[in-house]
Amino acid sequence: xxxxxxxxxxxxxxxxxxxxxxxxxxxxxxxxxxxxxxxxxxxxxxxxxxxxxxxxxxxxxxxxxxxxxxxxxxxxxxxxxxxxxxxxxxxxxxxxxxxxxxxxxxxxxxxxxxxxxxxxxxxxxxxxxxxxxxxxxxxxxxxxxxxxxxxxxxxxxxxxxxxxxxxxxxxxxxxxxxxxxxxxxxxxxxxxxxxxxxxxxxxxxxxxxxxxxxxxxxxxxxxxxxxxxxxxxxxxxxxxxxxxxxxxxxxxxxxxxxxxxxxxxxxxxxxxxxxxxxxxxxxxxxxxxxxxxxxxxxxxxxxxxxxxxxxxxxxxxxxxxxxxxxxxxxxxxxxxxxxxxxxxxxxxxxxx
Amino acid sequence: xxxxxxxxxxxxxxxxxxxxxxxxxxxxxxxxxxxxxxxxxxxxxxxxxxxxxxxxxxxxxxxxxxxxxxxxxxxxxxxxxxxxxxxxxxxxxxxxxxxxxxxxxxxxxxxxxxxxxxxxxxxxxxxxxxxxxxxxxxxxxxxxxxxxxxxxxxxxxxxxxxxxxxxxxxxxxx
Numbered sequence: 001x002x003x004x005x006x007x008x009x010x011x012x013x014x015x016x017x018x019x020x021x022x023x024x025x026x027x028x029x030x031x032x033x034x035x036x037x038x039x040x041x042x043x044x045x046x047x048x049x050x051x052x053x054x055x056x057x058x059x060x061x062x063x064x065x066x067x068x069x070x071x072x073x074x075x076x077x078x079x080x081x082x083x084x085x086x087x088x089x090x091x092x093x094x095x096x097x098x099x100x101x102x103x104x105x106x107x108x109x110x111x112x113x114x115x116x117x118x119x120x121x122x123x124x125x126x127x128x129x130x131x132x133x134x135x136x137x138x139x140x141x142x143x144x145x146x147x148x149x150x151x152x153x154x155x156x157x158x159x160x161x162x163x164x165x166x167x168x169x170x171x172x173x174x175x176x177x178x179x180x181x182x183x184x185x186x187x188x189x190x191x192x193x194x195x196x197x198x199x200x201x202x203x204x205x206x207x208x209x210x211x212x213x214x215x216x217x218x219x220x221x222x223x224x225x226x227x228x229x230x231x232x233x234x235x236x237x238x239x240x241x242x243x244x245x246x247x248x249x250x251x252x253x254x255x256x257x258x259x260x261x262x263x264x265x266x267x268x269x270x271x272x273x274x275x276x277x278x279x280x281x282x283x284x285x286x287x288x289x290x291x292x293x294x295x296x297x298x299x300x301x302x303x304x305x306x307x308x309x310x311x312x313x314x315x316x317x318x319x320x321x322x323x324x325x326x327x328x329x330x331x332x333x334x335x336x337x338x339x340x341x342x343x344x345x346x347x348x349x350x351x352x
Numbered sequence: 353x354x355x356x357x358x359x360x361x362x363x364x365x366x367x368x369x370x371x372x373x374x375x376x377x378x379x380x381x382x383x384x385x386x387x388x389x390x391x392x393x394x395x396x397x398x399x400x401x402x403x404x405x406x407x408x409x410x411x412x413x414x415x416x417x418x419x420x421x422x423x424x425x426x427x428x429x430x431x432x433x434x435x436x437x438x439x440x441x442x443x444x445x446x447x448x449x450x451x452x453x454x455x456x457x458x459x460x461x462x463x464x465x466x467x468x469x470x471x472x473x474x475x476x477x478x479x480x481x482x483x484x485x486x487x488x489x490x491x492x493x494x495x496x497x498x499x500x501x502x503x504x505x506x507x508x509x510x511x512x513x514x515x516x517x518x519x520x521x522x523x524x525x526x
Contacts, residue, residue: 274479277429290428323378330424333379334480 033218035191039238040210042127042194049123053116060112127194133208136174139167143179143186143199143221145330146228147292147305152248153178161251164292165305168237170244171211179205187223190236196222211238218306227328233306254283255295255351266347269340274332281351291331298352304329312349316341375417379482410457411482412489416502422490423508425483434471437509438494443471447494455497460488 036051038044138153152161169175179188179199189196190209197207211217221232239247258264270276271285278291286294300310304326308314317324320341322331336344412418426432434443444452453463464484467474475484493503 277479321378327377328375332480332483 032216033191033220035195037192039192039215039217040194040212041130042209043192045123045127045130046195049119052119056112056116128208130174130208130210133174133176136176136208137170138176138178139169140178140180141167141188141199143181143183143188143225143232145183145226146221146232146326148188148232148234149182149292159252161248162293163251163296164300165233165302166235166237166300168239168244168247169209169211170241171214171238173241174208174210177207177209179207184225185223186221186225186232188219189222190217190219190234192217193236198223209236211236214239214243216301220306228326231305231307231326233302235301235306251296251299255281257283258347259350262343263347263350266343266345266350269336269344270347273336274334278332294348294351296351298349304331310349312345315349316345319344375415376411376482379480408458408461410461410485410488410492412485413457413492414499414502415489418486419489419493419498419502420504421483422486422488422493423504425479425487426490429475429479429487431487437507446491449495457485457488457492460491461485464488 035043036047038047140151140153142149142151148165150163150165150167152159152163154160177188177197179197180203181199181201183201185201186199187196188199188207192215193209193211194207197205199205215238217236217238219234219236221229223229225232258267267284270281276286276288278288279294280287280289282293282295298310302308303310303315303318304322307326308318318331319334319336321333322329323333412422434441435446438447439445449455451459453459453468461484463472464487465474465476467476489498492498
């Protein structure tokens with residue numbers, strides 16, 4: 001009876017394991033943050049490398065497991081025998097033969113490691129040669145605790161755009177991410193587009209990305225950078241050139257004036273509070289540089305670097321209790337009276 | 353017994369370091385309280401009788417986290433624009449020991465909140481109170497008024513030496 005139960009338990013465990021494996025692999029396919037669901041030429045090469053590593057290493061793992069099991073079952077047969085003493089050699093084995101086996105296994109291991117090394121280096125090399133870089137655009141991404149400052153470069157200074165936590169890129173055009181950091185080491189990682197690139201204080205690192213298809217891809221800081229490292233995400237939105245151009249044209253405009261009297265009041269509350277020491281809204285007197293630019297805040301997908309969807313309710317929670325949502329954030333807890341909060345929210349959300 | 357002793361010491365060290373790194377992440381965002389009575393400049397009072405004086409203490413005194421936050425805010429709110437990194441420039445130096453308007457935490461708080469003649473802006477009602485206390489904690493760390501255990505072992509910026517400061521007149525001599 002107990003044995004039957006044990007078998008049942010093993011069956012159940014197997015089913016759970018299969019379900020986990022399925023979920024794991026399902027999670028890899030067709031999602032917004034996945035290195036094995038490539039959306040560009042760079043990540044395409046990385047995905048091929050990934051599957052090569054996965055295939056080779058899984059095969060080796062299975063071979064090792066088969067030999068381990070064989071050894072274990074062999075030992076089982078010999079359990080009645082005398083324990084080995086003085087020599088670790090099984091009876092009848094030749095010392096020279098054993099040396100040969102060990103040497104062969106070592107050489108095979110070194111060769112496999114070299115194969116992996118060559119595959120990895122050549123993939124890296126071919127990625128660095130990708131793309132028509134003359135046609136490329138430059139986006140400067142600066143890591144901050146815990147958000148992303150984004151600046152689009154242009155030869156014409158009036159066309160340089162500053163935004164935060166959301167990067168729009170045109171499809172089919174190489175984009176250079178010029179990475180920097182304001183405080184500690186961060187790492188820019190949008191798995192669907194490319195590998196990780198560290199953002200290092202007082203140093204510039206670069207990475208070329210390119211999206212083949214329009215889509216929305218999630219990026220994440222990939223280098224532990226403090227309390228809210230996990231809440232340091234960004235969105236990359238790839239769209240056709242024409243759509244990108246109209247987005248850029250809209251973003252370059254100063255903030256739209258508030259729609260009604262409530263929004264107008266919200267604007268006055270904003271400009272008379274501590275908000276302006278850190279945030280800027282182009283077209284108003286608010287010109288703080290240490291926090292994210294809010295000129296077109298209402299057009300962004302999320303607040304607090306991908307922590308919450310951008311809704312008026314979430315924004316209200318974020319302003320009244322930032323430390324409750326993102327403990328340790330540098331967003332200050334500013335006292336806003338209850339009658340001031342609603343106009344303030346309407347104004348900020350109205351910055352489309 | 354020896355193991356117990358080592359364990360006891362470790363326990364003690366862990367707890368003292370907890371105290372040092374204690375973070376009040378969720379400050380009570382009170383509106384500015386009136387501390388004018390606390391930051392008195394003169395011990396004389398009309399009527400002569402000794403009155404109980406309200407003592408205000410900086411809640412972030414000796415907290416490494418809040419001193420570091422104060423240092424960040426000192427840059428963010430551009431205190432360094434006038435006071436430099438403690439040596440002064442347009443504004444008086446902050447690494448000195450004699451202060452025009454008093455150097456106790458409550459005096460510094462008062463100075464930041466109300467402003468002072470000849471250029472010090474009034475920050476009261478603008479930046480939240482807990483941040484003012486963090487800045488005060490940092491300023492006090494500049495001239496060694498914070499426990500060494502809570503302050504950074506070296507400055508992030510150019511080290512400023514109190515010996516080069518001319519008191520009262522403000523500004524560095526070199």
